[in-house]
Amino acid sequence: MKKRFFKIAKLTFMLSLSLIVLTCCSFSSQKxxxxxxxxxxxxxxxxxTAQYQKLARxxxxxxxxxNIQITTSGQGGGAAALQAKFASGEAPDIIMLGGLPEIDRYKDHLINLKDLKASKNIVPNLVSGGISNKRMVGIPVNLEAYGWSYNKAVFAKAGIDASKINNYSEFLKAVEKLNSEKKKIGIDAVFGFNGADTNSIASVSAQFTSLPYNNNLxxxxxxxxxxxxxxxxMKNYYDLVKKYNVQxxxxVKYDPSVQDLFFNGKVAMIPQGNWIIPTLDGLEKGYVQKNLGMLPFFVKNDGTDRLLTGxxxxxxxxxxxxxxxxAAKDFINWMYTSKEAENVIINEMRFVPAIKNFDVSRLPDDLxxxxxxxxxxxxxxxxxxxxxxxxxxxxxLGPYIQRYFVNGISWKELKKETSAKYRQLREIQSGE
Incomplete structure (x- = not known):
């Protein structure tokens, strides 16, 4: 009887132990x-998008x-798509924001990134673009340059040395020479500006609206x-574009202006920046190093003009x-500090880094x-x-300048209407 009792007790103990182990395993697995x-x-x-997906993998x-799920919406529809995400209660964890007005819209949703490791190495000139209410809530994606992208081969055919263009007068002479020799050098027009795109119109306008703020975004x-x-x-440059652009x-839309007109040497210049580098080198490896140069807009015209960068x-x-x-912080830190991410960002995205800790000697082109x-x-x-x-x-801004391009509005009217709309929108959005 005693033996039987011990056998039952032992069996009960073993069953209990197994149950505990299974429970623990289940709990661990669930955890x-x-x-x-x-x-x-x-x-x-x-x-x-493809490069971000690669970084995520x-x-x-x-x-x-x-796991990192990349959702992409751009080409003018990004802002509305992002608003829809928040409105539906599906706020993303990491968001790409364009400019302080968009940052201000989501400021109550954004955390302070000042103590993030990635934030310590931001190029100082770019910090103010991510500040809201004295908090650093944004980290710059990359460093971009804004100016005239010129085709070196076309300039060479016309016998123009871009390094000797140092003021507006010399720029104008180069434009007139290119125009007078269109047939000889095989171009359709001097400029291939994409007048259909209001975003490009805005980036050109920045050449004339940025200097008064002395880099204070x-x-x-x-x-x-x-x-x-x-x-x-501003008027002089827009008039030049009106006169010497592809008609x-x-x-003229953005993709054809870059991938056809500029790449194929049908125009000498387009007012774009280094964001066109991946496209050009994607069409022909080594094209950028061989054939892409940039000139600034000569606004002050006193020898101090340089490419806008931001x-x-x-x-x-x-x-x-x-x-x-x-987890979001850790991923951002990894993107901005690791050698693996650096390799993708520099060599595949072709970004000029917005941080100081990447090895810029590895940038694939001199520009x-x-x-x-x-x-x-x-x-x-x-x-x-x-x-x-x-x-x-x-x-x-975009629609009024488009109307100016086709003589549908005078410069005086453009100035009046643009100023009024700017003031109205700013007052509404600032709540004053």
Whole structure:
């Protein structure tokens, strides 16, 4: 009887132990399952979606519990798509934001990134573009240069040395020479500006509206008036484009202007920046190093003009999902500090880095190295078009300049209407 009691007790103990082990295993398995995190990353630059997806896969390989879902919406529809995400209660964890007006729209959702490791190495000239209420809520995506992209081969055929163009008078002479020798050098027109695209119109306008703010993007964002200090220079350049551009100017779109007109040497210049580098080298390896140069707009015209350099896009982290904040921070830190990410960003995205810790000697072309030198110098000047009020580019500036291009509005009318719309939108959006 005693033996039987001990056998039953032993069996009961073993069964209990097995149950405990199974329970623990189940709990551990559930805990491991619960520790898996999916970060939602909202990207507004469609041209680098594939590279962001590659970075996400690379990070997941090292951090199996973290999945990164890239959602892309751009080409003018990004802002509306992002608003829809927040309105539906599906706020992303990481968001790409264009300019302080957009950052201001989501400021109550954004966490302070000042203590992030990635933030310590931001190029100082780019910091102000990610500031809201004295908090650093955005990290610049890259360093961009704004100016005239010129085709070296076309210039060479015309016997023009771009290094000797140092003021507006010399630029004008080069334009007139290119125009007079169109047939000889085989171009359709001097310029291939994409007048159909209001965003490109806005980036050109920044050449004339940025200098008054002396690189202070917060001041530009708070300004209630459109700056006309360099109005004469602005009109001169727009008139040059009207006269010497591929026609009809309003039918010229962005992709054809870069991939056909410029790449194939049908035009000598387009007012674009280094964001066209991946496209050009994608069409022909080594094209950029061999054939792409940049000239500044001569606005002050006193020998100090240089390419505008800044960042159009900033990455922020939302506080809508507290349990995912640390993972989002870790991913951002990895993107901005690791050698693996550096390799993709420099060699595949072809970004000029917005941070100081990447090895810029690895940049694949001389133009990118030049842009980095200019953008990190103490005299760097940032473009302010991303600080215009929300809607101003598409509702006012772009359409009015398009009308000016086809003689549908006078410069005086353009100035009056543009100024009024700027003031109206700024007052509405500032709540004053």
């Amino acid at each position: 491991e399952k619960n520790s898996k995190i999916t970060l939602n990353f909202f990207n507004q630059k469609p041209e680098i 690379m990070y997941h390989a090292k951090h199996p519990n973290v 917060v001041k530009a964002f708070k300004s209630k008036t459109f700056p006309w200090k360099y109005e004469r220079q 009809p100017i309003l039918s 960042s159009s896009w900033y990455l922020g982290i939302t506080k809508d999902h507290p349990k995912r904040q640390k 990118s190295k030049q842009i980095y030198r200019i953008g990190t110098s103490k005299n760097a000047q940032s473009p302010v078009h991303k600080q215009y009020p929300n809607g101003f580019t598409n509702q006012a």
